[in-house]
Structure formats: structure tokens, C-alpha cells
Amino acid sequence: MDLSVINPVLFVAGFLVAATPLIFAAIGELIAEKSGVLNLGVEGMMITGAICGFAVAVETGSPLIGFAAAAGGGAALSLLFAFLTQVTLANQVASGLALTLFGLGLSALLGQNYVGIKPPRLGDIDFGPLADIPVLGPVLFTHDIILYLGIALVAATWAVLKFTRAGLVLRAVGESHDAAHALGFKVKRIRTLAIMFGGACAGVGGAYISLIRVPQWTEGMTAGVGWIALALVVFASWKPWRLLLGAYLFGGITQLQLNLQGAGVAIPVEYLAMSPYLITILVLVILSRDKSAAPASLGRIFHASS
Amino acid sequence: MTALIALEGLTKAYPGVVANDDVSLSIAPGEVHALLGENGAGKSTLVKMIYGLVKPDAGHMQMNGTAFAPAEPRAARAAGVGMVFQHFSLFDALSVAENIALGMEHPPAMRTLSQQIRDVSDTYGLPLSPDRTVGDLSAGERQRVEIIRCLLQEPKLLIMDEPTSVLTPQEVEILFKTLRKLSAEGTAILYISHKLEEIRSLCDSATILRLGRVVGHCTPSETSARDMAEMMVGTTLKTPMRAGKTPGDVVLELTELSAKSPSAFGMPLREISVQVRRGEVLGIGGVAGNGQDELLAALSGETLSKRGMVGFKGNDVGLLGPTARRALGILSAPEERLGHAAVPDMSLTENAMLTGAAREGLDRGGILDWAGARRFAETIIKTFDVRTPGPANAARSLSGGNLQKFVIGREVLQRPELLVVNQPTWGVDASAAAAIRQALLDLAENGTAVVVISQDLDELMEISDRFAALNEGRLSEPSPAQGLTVDEIGLMMGGAHGMEVAHV
Numbered sequence: 086m087d088l089s090v091i092n093p094v095l096f097v098a099g100f101l102v103a104a105t106p107l108i109f110a111a112i113g114e115l116i117a118e119k120s121g122v123l124n125l126g127v128e129g130m131m132i133t134g135a136i137c138g139f140a141v142a143v144e145t146g147s148p149l150i151g152f153a154a155a156a157g158g159g160a161a162l163s164l165l166f167a168f169l170t171q172v173t174l175a176n177q178v179a180s181g182l183a184l185t186l187f188g189l190g191l192s193a194l195l196g197q198n199y200v201g202i203k204p205p206r207l208g209d210i211d212f213g214p215l216a217d218i219p220v221l222g223p224v225l226f227t228h229d230i231i232l233y234l235g236i237a238l239v240a241a242t243w244a245v246l247k248f249t250r251a252g253l254v255l256r257a258v259g260e261s262h263d264a265a266h267a268l269g270f271k272v273k274r275i276r277t278l279a280i281m282f283g284g285a286c287a288g289v290g291g292a293y294i295s296l297i298r299v300p301q302w303t304e305g306m307t308a309g310v311g312w313i314a315l316a317l318v319v320f321a322s323w324k325p326w327r328l329l330l331g332a333y334l335f336g337g338i339t340q341l342q343l344n345l346q347g348a349g350v351a352i353p354v355e356y357l358a359m360s361p362y363l364i365t366i367l368v369l370v371i372l373s374r375d376k377s378a379a380p381a382s383l384g385r386i387f388h389a390s391s
Numbered sequence: 392m393t394a395l396i397a398l399e400g401l402t403k404a405y406p407g408v409v410a411n412d413d414v415s416l417s418i419a420p421g422e423v424h425a426l427l428g429e430n431g432a433g434k435s436t437l438v439k440m441i442y443g444l445v446k447p448d449a450g451h452m453q454m455n456g457t458a459f460a461p462a463e464p465r466a467a468r469a470a471g472v473g474m475v476f477q478h479f480s481l482f483d484a485l486s487v488a489e490n491i492a493l494g495m496e497h498p499p500a501m502r503t504l505s506q507q508i509r510d511v512s513d514t515y516g517l518p519l520s521p522d523r524t525v526g527d528l529s530a531g532e533r534q535r536v537e538i539i540r541c542l543l544q545e546p547k548l549l550i551m552d553e554p555t556s557v558l559t560p561q562e563v564e565i566l567f568k569t570l571r572k573l574s575a576e577g578t579a580i581l582y583i584s585h586k587l588e589e590i591r592s593l594c595d596s597a598t599i600l601r602l603g604r605v606v607g608h609c610t611p612s613e614t615s616a617r618d619m620a621e622m623m624v625g626t627t628l629k630t631p632m633r634a635g636k637t638p639g640d641v642v643l644e645l646t647e648l649s650a651k652s653p654s655a656f657g658m659p660l661r662e663i664s665v666q667v668r669r670g671e672v673l674g675i676g677g678v679a680g681n682g683q684d685e686l687l688a689a690l691s692g693e694t695l696s697k698r699g700m701v702g703f704k705g706n707d708v709g710l711l712g713p714t715a716r717r718a719l720g721i722l723s724a725p726e727e728r729l730g731h732a733a734v735p736d737m738s739l740t741e742n743a744m745l746t747g748a749a750r751e752g753l754d755r756g757g758i759l760d761w762a763g764a765r766r767f768a769e770t771i772i773k774t775f776d777v778r779t780p781g782p783a784n785a786a787r788s789l790s791g792g793n794l795q796k797f798v799i800g801r802e803v804l805q806r807p808e809l810l811v812v813n814q815p816t817w818g819v820d821a822s823a824a825a826a827i828r829q830a831l832l833d834l835a836e837n838g839t840a841v842v843v844i845s846q847d848l849d850e851l852m853e854i855s856d857r858f859a860a861l862n863e864g865r866l867s868e869p870s871p872a873q874g875l876t877v878d879e880i881g882l883m884m885g886g887a888h889g890m891e892v893a894h895v
Contacts, residue, residue, distance in 0.1 A: 250498065257482050257493050264480040267444065268494055269464035381483060 086107030091344045097224045102298055106307075107291040108235040110314035111321075111328050112242050113286025118318055119246065120279035121259035121382035125181025127187020128311025134159040134288025135295040136192040137367045139302045140202055141362050142292075148207035152231060152292050159288020160190055160281045167280040169272045178278060184291030189305060199302045200388050207231070207297060227291070228270055238331070241326040255279065262387040272387050287311065305329050313362065315324025327369075335365040357389070392457060395420045395579045396441070396548055400450035403436050410436035412603040418548065421572065422716065423580045425590045425611060427623050428600035430792030431778055432791065434583050437600070438550050441469035441581070467495065471519070473546030475537040475554055483526035487536050490525055494540040500792040510662045511542050515572075516565035529596045529680030537606045538566075542573075550574065554816055555589055562678070566853050585820050588849070589618035599623055615656030618822045638856070642809050642840035643690075644702035650689050658682040660689060661864040667809070667840040672810050674855030674872060675740055675844045677884050682864040683813055684726065690811045691723035692716040703809065720808030724798050724815065726844075728791065732798040735787035739779065740788050743768035743801055750805045767804070775826065776799035792819040796827065803830050810834060813844040830855050848880060862882040 089207045110127050117124050117323045136160030142151025162184065169180040210233070212226040246252035255275060293304055294310070313335060321328035338361040346357055394417035403411045410433045418424045428434050439445040439453065443461030452459045454470055461467035463475075481490050488505050492498035499507070505521040513823040518534040525536060534554065541549055555563045570580055570593065577813045584590055590597060591611045599607045599622045607622050660682050667673045677683060688694045689701065696709035708716055718881075719744055721816035725731045732876035733742045744764040748754040753763045768782035775796040786794055799815050815831065832854055835841050844861075845851050850871055851858055859869040867883045 248491070253485075253489055253492060257485065257489075259479075260484050264482055265493075267464065267476065267480040268820040269443075269468075270493075378484070 090348050094220055094223050096340055096344060097238045098227060100333065100336040101224075102336075102339040104231050104332040104340045104375060106293045106298065106310050107314055107317065107332040107335055108239060108329060109293065109346065110287045110289030110311055111332060112235075112238055112325065113283035113290075114318050115321075115323060115328060116242065116255070117279045117283035117288075117327065118383055119323060119380055120168065120255050120276045121180065121262060121380050121385065121387070122276050122280055122283075123177045123384040124163070124166055124184070124280060124283055125315065126163070126184025126188065127283075127314050128137055128161050128309065129185035129191075129286045129310045130159040130287035131188075131307045131314075132192040132289035132305065133162045133291065135291030135327070136196040136199070136302060137288065138292025139295040139370045140195065140282065141197060141198055141213040142204050142296055143193070143202055146205050148205050150228075151296055152289055155288040155292030157288070159173055159284040159286070159291065161284070162191075163280050163284025164277075166284075167277040169282075171277055174388060177384050177386070179276060190270045193258075193312075195305045196302050196304065200304075202302065204296050204300050204302075206300070231289070233257075236246060239325050246325070256380070259382055262382045262385070266387070276387070286373060290314070313365070316366060317368075317369065319379075320366065320372065322372075323380070324378070327372065331365060331369050331372075331388045334368055335361050338364050339354045344380070394418060394453070395422075395455060396459065397453045398437075398441070398450070399452070399684045401437065401440060401452070402449040403440060409603050411440070411447070414600070414603070414605055416598045418579045418581060420547070420579055421574050421577045422596065423594045424715075425594035425597035426581060426583045426600065426623070427541050427587075427590070428599055428621060429623055430790050430823060431601040431602075432623070433598055433603040434554065435790075438474065438581065438583065441467065441548075442472055442550065448882055458491055458552050465496070465580065468544060468546075469572045471545075471547030472550065473536070473541030473544055473548070474550040474552070474859065475541055476552060481525050481536060482535055482600075485525060487519060487523055487525060488521040488523065489529075490536055491521075491540045501838055507543060508539060511539050515539075515542060515569040516562075517569070528658070529684070532680060538710065546578060548579045548581065550583075552583045553585070554582075555584060555586060563589065568631065571707060585818075585824065585845075586696075586849075587611075587821065590619070591616060597715060601625055608831060623820070624822045637807045638671040639838065640704075641666045642704055643842070645668040646700055646702065648689060648696060650685060650694055650696055652682075652685050653688070657685055658864045660685050663864075663866040665859065665866055665869060667842060669838045669840055670835050671856050672835050672841045672843060672854050673869060674851035675842065675866070676846065676848055676851050676880065677861035678859065679846060680731060681861045683861060685864070686798075686861065686866075687720050687723055687725055687811055687813045687844060690809075690838075691719065691725070692721070719748070720745070720806075722750075722805055722807035722809070722813070722855040723811040724802045724813070726813040726817065728794050728798055729787065732788040733794060735786055738784040738785055738798060739772070739777075739789075740765045740768045742797075746801060747805060770806055771797055771819060772798040774804065774831070776823070791817075792823050795819050796823055797805060799827050799830065800843070807839050808832070809840045809842070810812050811842045811844070812849075815843060815845065816850060848877070858883075 110131055113123060114127050134155035138151040138155030141154035142148045166180055166184050169175040170177050188199055206230045209227050209229055216226040218221045247254065254270055258270060258272050258275050266272050291307055294307060299306065317328055317331045321331050342357040342360050397417035399415045400412050400647045401414045411599040414437055426434050436445060436526060438445050443466055445466045459470060461470060488501055488508060491508060492504055498504055508519065508521040517539060519532065519535045519539060521597050555566060570833060574580060582594055582851060594611045598605055609619065643729045644666050645663050648660055650660045652659050658681055689696055692711055693715035698709060699707060701709035703719060703721060734745065744753055744759060747764065747767050751767050753760045765782050769830065771777065772779060777797045778793050789797065795818065799812060802810055816827050819827065828850065831841055831843065842853060843851065855872040858872040858875060860867045862884055
């Protein structure tokens with residue numbers, strides 16, 4: 086075993102990248118759940134975003150247009166979920182699972198001609214002299230714009246939920262759709278928008294895997310990150326900053342176990358591979374032992390009766 | 392004087408029932424107008440039409456002489472209609488200020504709003520801290536949130552649905568001062584209540600509804616409460632009767648009962664000692680949030696007590712859970728009908744099974760006797776005149792008063808040895824309330840020890856043998872209810888000091 090092959094600077098820079106898809110997918114789901122909608126289709130929307138982003142980036146040669154397409158693709162797929170749950174009042178759990186299965190199949194179909202292609206690369210932002218600071222420079226200032234956007238999105242989500250009327254209305258709809266309806270808020274419209282936001286974020290998260298993290302297209306390449314995002318939202322008690330912490334923890338341990346595998350640690354690879362999931366959930370369970378903050382109307386069908 | 396709002400020929404039918412049939416009334420600016428009627432007479436549907444939640448099938452409304460047809464509550468609020476709901480339309484997980492902001496079209500910044508809430512709550516004597524989470528407030532405090540939410544919007548017409556059912560006499564007096572002040576400032580008030588004496592002292596005029604139709608108008612100050620009640624019901628009323636009796640053996644004995652509150656903002660119980668005997672009704676009054684819920688939980692077994700604190704017929708039951716206590720004959724009916732006393736989305740049969748399984752023999756070694764549960768539910772419906780198409784209907788579908796009759800009836804019919812009820816007649820019309828009180832008295836007559844926790848002092852004076860008050864989790868020394876004056880009761884409840892409770 087030779088731990089000295091692990092370069093701490095590359096390690097930290099690596100885990101920021103590993104955590105980014107999770108941050109996007111989870112923050113989108115957080116918004117949807119805050120409005121009272123449980124969308125289990127995150128994995129399906131991510132993989133659809135991954136292929137939409139990949140294909141469009143390859144065809145246009147621009148990764149940024151690819152990311153926009155990924156957001157559009159995820160949002161479009163989520164509209165199907167919105168139609169099922171908000172218009173036909175179908176069960177949210179079943180609809181979400183169907184969405185994941187559908188998304189996996191659809192993405193495999195769309196991606197047939199893109200296997201083995203290398204996508205255009207999204208360059209890092211040029212911070213000038215900042216990137217030359219020892220240690221901090223390579224860790225913080227050598228990333229692409231989407232990674233910073235992810236962090237900004239967490240901050241924005243927190244601020245919107247806490248300080249703005251839009252955030253308050255969103256939380257109110259998720260807390261009690263009947264009371265919100267009595268006050269005259271458009272419950273279905275608000276929830277549909279929240280679902281679409283969740284879809285767009287999941288799409289960007291998926292595209293981050295196919296365009297930056299890996300970067301290539303393989304069927305089923307999101308490999309359960311969508312499910313981790315779902316768990317993360319719950320264990321983070323629907324709090325954006327705690328969600329960021331959980332995503333970094335997950336990303337950090339993923340990166341660490343890869344490095345340990347590389348260093349030839351005498352632990353079976355299977356244990357190392359499961360460790361990020363196990364440790365993330367364990368830590369978040371301990372963190373979320375305080376009062377559960379689930380939106381009271383989460384997963385409940387709203388039907389305006391009066 | 393021209394009417395502020397005039398309703399003409401409003402009709403609204405739901406499948407199987409005509410909720411409002413050709414209802415007309417008009418309210419002048421500054422007028423306090425009472426809307427009277429039994430549960431299910433169509434009062435709620437009528438006010439929902441004014442508030443834009445329900446569209447009338449026929450008829451029209453005018454406001455200040457122009458046509459008024461709000462498509463949604465927002466439009467009604469913009470036109471100057473404010474409404475305090477009977478089933479509170481509040482968000483549990485949000486703070487008081489956030490809840491109030493949600494009901495406003497253009498809320499100011501949170502800090503300004505908090506200050507406004509403090510100002511209004513001081514001006515109108517409705518103590519309330521803007522930062523508290525609504526989920527931890529008592530029913531009375533929640534109502535203040537609703538009232539303040541309306542007052543902040545300076546409405547021209549304020550609709551109040553059962554506003555005083557959870558207030559102490561002192562609080563009611565202050566609320567009435569508020570309402571009179573508003574009325575003097577020109578705000579019209581449409582006031583729905585079952586408390587006829589209150590209507591007599593507050594309201595200028597009254598419209599009486601029965602089965603969706605207007606059956607009469609009167610001037611409350613010149614009409615006796617009994618006459619108004621009889622107009623509502625359409626028949627003559629019985630007053631609950633109690634026979635003189637001597638209490639028997641001690642059934643319930645609390646010895647320095649102390650318990651922490653399960654809720655972070657609740658009130659802990661502090662060293663409560665009291666005895667209740669067979670055939671005796673102990674009435675417990677007090678301002679909402681002074682330990683009522685906690686006391687009921689400690690007696691029903693929802694919260695367990697330490698050894699030696701709760702004695703039942705000489706045995707220590709403090710460590711037994713609710714089911715074990717039910718089997719012994721300790722039954723209870725909590726205050727919150729939907730969600731605590733009954734499961735809203737389950738049928739009445741299922742709800743009857745939930746508390747009746749042990750004592751009605753409906754649970755046979757783990758196999759449930761559903762036919763028996765349905766018969767039990769049907770008996771409750773019949774005995775207590777619960778108005779519902781049948782026991783297969785969901786608890787949620789019943790009106791508040793009807794569900795209350797079901798919830799109380801369910802416990803009464805299980806032949807309890809000790810029955811604990813919290814707010815047994817909240818939101819229940821006069822004749823149904825009389826029936827519930829009579830049922831409680833009949834139980835006592837047959838040897839049950841009854842503990843009635845209520846904020847309705849008239850009710851407590853009517854049925855209690857002894858009266859005690861909860862104040863900050865402490866129970867005052869019980870005194871015989873007969874001959875107690877309102878002032879003495881006020882002192883037992885903590886008097887004006889009690890008003891400070893809400894600041895904590």
C-alpha cells in the first residue's frame with residue numbers, strides 16, 4: 086500500500102467534480118419536494134439529460150448549448166410526470182418509478198449512435214493569477230462554469246426559500262395544499278413549475294456526468310446518482326446547505342475510495358465501492374435525527390373539492 | 392343607508408343536497424350581522440360564496456351598489472372581504488408572520504410585518520408573538536393568527552366563523568371590544584356563532600338559516616336566546632337535566648402529576664393533585680395552551696407518567712399505554728377532531744373500530760370483526776343523530792359538529808368507567824351541544840367519573856359538579872360549581888394574568 090500516490094490537491098479538486106451532478110439533481114428534487122411533489126423519476130430525468138446534452142454538444146460543438154439542451158430534455162420529461170400527477174391525479178410514487186424506467190429506455194434509444202464518441206470539452210474559467218495560488222488555486226480555481234453554477238444554485242435556493250415571497254408560497258403549497266388553495270394560490274401551476282425546475286436541474290446534473298466527469302456516453306451511466314440524490318434530500322432534512330454538505334461527503338468518499346483502490350489498499354474493491362453510499366447515508370441519518378422537516382403535503386394528491 | 396353588501400336569491404346545490412336555497416340578506420356599513428343556524432344549515436356555503444371559494448348556481452351579489460362576483464378569494468380580498476375560517480387555513484410548519492404574509496396581496500418586508508403584527512395584536516388585545524411556529528400554537532392562539540391576518544388588510548366586511556369558541560370570558564370581552572371598535576370605524580361584520588348570548592350582546596341584526604333557507608330575521612338584543620335557538624331548530628329545546636346525587640368511590644386519583652410536554656412549545660404539567668369520584672363531573676377550565684392537551688394525554692395514556700402519579704380505582708396506571716387503559720375503562724376524546732380523535736380519510740366504521748376494538752369485543756385474537764364495527768358505528772350514528780349517509784363515509788366528509796357528535800358518542804357508548812373529554816361541544820350547534828352534554832350527564836348518572844376540559848365556561852357551569860382551572864400547567868383547588876361567580880372563575884384561571892400566557 087502506498088498512500089503517497091494520493092495527491093491531496095487533485096483529490097479535493099476531484100471530489101468537487103464528483104459531487105456536482107449530485108448537487109444539481111438533489112437541489113432540483115428539493116424544490117419539487119418543498120412544493121409537495123415526490124418525484125422518484127430523478128434517475129430517469131438525469132440520464133435523459135445526459136444523452137440530450139451529450140448529443141447536442143457533439144452536434145453543435147458547444148458544451149454550453151449541450152447543457153441548455155440537457156436542462157430542456159430533463160424538463161420535457163418531467164412534464165410527462167407533471168401531466169400524470171397534476172392533471173390525471175395519478176399516484177406520485179408509481180408515476181416517478183415509471184418515469185425512471187422510461188427515461189433509461191429512452192436515453193438508450195437516443196444514444197445508439199453516440200457510443201464511443203468524445204464530446205467537445207468545456208474549458209475551465211480563467212481566474213488569472215488566482216489559479217496560481219499554491220494549493221488553493223488548483224483546488225478552487227481550475228473548474229468549469231457549471232460547477233460554480235451548482236454552488237450558486239444551492240445558495241440561490243436557500244435564499245429564495247428563506248427570504249422571498251415566491252419561496253414562501255412554494256413552501257406553503259407543500260405544507261398544506263388545502264389551506265394554500267383557500268388563500269387562492271394556484272396549487273397545480275406552482276407544483277408543475279417546481280417539477281419542471283427539478284427536471285431541468287436533474288438534466289444538467291446528468292449532462293455533467295456525460296460531458297465533463299466521464300466524459301463519454303454509455304447506457305445507464307448515471308449509475309444510481311439519481312437515487313442518491315433522492316435520499317440526500319430526505320436526509321438533509323430539506324435544507325439546501327446540509328444538502329451541499331452531504332453531496333460533498335458523498336463525492337469525497339467516492340473520490341477517496343477510487344484513490345484507495347489505485348493505491349492498492351488491502352480491502353476488497355466491493356467494500357470500497359459501497360462505502361460512499363453507506364457512509365453518506367449513515368452521516369446524514371445522524372444529522373437528521375432532529376425534528377423531521379418533511380413538507381406536510383409531500384406525495385399527497387391535490388384535488389380542489391370546493 | 393345603502394347596503395355595503397347585498398345578496399339576492401343565492402342558490403347553491405351539491406349532489407344530493409341543496410346547501411343554499413334562495414338566500415337573500417344585506418349588511419350595512421358598520422353593522423354587526425349574525426348568521427344563525429344548526430350544523431349543516433348552509434352557513435359555511437353562504438360565506439364561501441361571499442369569499443369567492445364557491446360559485447353560486449343562481450342569484451347575485453352587490454357590493455356598494457355594484458355587481459360583486461368574486462371568482463377567487465384574491466378578488467374577494469381585493470374588494471375588502473376578510474374571513475376568519477372555522478377550520479383554520481393555517482400552515483403548521485411556518486411561523487405566525489409567514490402565515491400572515493401568505494394571506495396578504497402585497498406583504499411588507501418580514502421585519503416590518505412582525506412589527507405590524509405586534510402593533511395590531513396590542514391594539515386589539517390579541518397577544519401573539521410573530522416568530523412562533525403555528526404548529527405549536529393552541530387552537531385559541533391559531534384563531535388569533537387568523538383574526539390578525541384579516542385585520543391587517545383593513546377589510547370592509549369581516550366574516551367570522553365561530554370566533555369565540557376557544558376564548559375565555561375575558562378574551563371574548565376584549566375581542567368584542569375589538570369588533571365594536573371595528574364596527575364603529577365602519578367595518579361590517581358577518582358573525583357566525585352558536586353562542587346565542589354572545590350574539591345578543593354583540594350583533595345588531597340576525598338572519599336565521601334552516602336547511603339552506605332563510606327562516607327568519609330578528610334583532611338579537613330584543614329576542615331571547617331560547618327563541619332564537621328554537622327558530623334555528625324549528626322545535627322546542629330541552630335543557631340538560633341532572634339529578635341530585637352523591638358521588639361514590641374515588642375512581643381517578645392524581646398525585647402530584649408532573650409531565651413534560653411532548654411539544655417543544657407546549658406547557659408542562661406541574662404537580663396536579665385531584666380526585667374524581669364515581670358519578671361526578673369535574674369541569675376543568677382555563678385559557679387554551681395552559682396544559683389542557685397535556686392533561687388529556689397524561690390521562691389517556693398517550694404520555695406515560697412516573698410511578699404513583701395516576702391512580703385508577705386504587706391501581707397505578709401511570710405506566711400503561713392507551714390501549715391497556717381503554718381495556719380498563721379509561722376512555723378519552725381529544726380536542727382535535729380531524730387527525731387526533733378521528734382519522735380523516737378512514738370511514739366511520741374504521742374509526743369506530745380504532746377506539747372500540749378492545750371494549751366492544753371487536754378484536755378476536757387479532758382478527759377484526761368488521762360487521763360488528765359497522766353495527767357499532769351505526770349505533771353511534773343513530774343514538775347521537777350524526778348526519779351522514781352511512782358508516783362507510785370518510786370522517787373528513789362530516790361537518791365539524793357532526794363529527795364531534797360521532798367522536799363523543801363513540802366513547803360514551805363504550806360504557807366508560809372514567810371518561811375524559813376536551814372541548815366536547817366545540818363548533819357544535821345548540822341542540823347537538825345540549826344532546827352531548829345530556830349524554831355526559833347521563834353517563835355520570837350511571838356511575839361514570841367524567842372529566843370535562845373545556846374553554847366554554849357556560850358549558851362547564853351547566854354540567855360540572857366541581858370546577859377547577861388550569862393555569863400554566865397547574866390545576867387550581869376544585870370548588871363546587873354551584874354558586875361560583877364569573878369573577879371567582881376568572882381569578883382561578885389566572886385572571887388578567889392569563890392574558891400574558893401567549894407572550895411566552
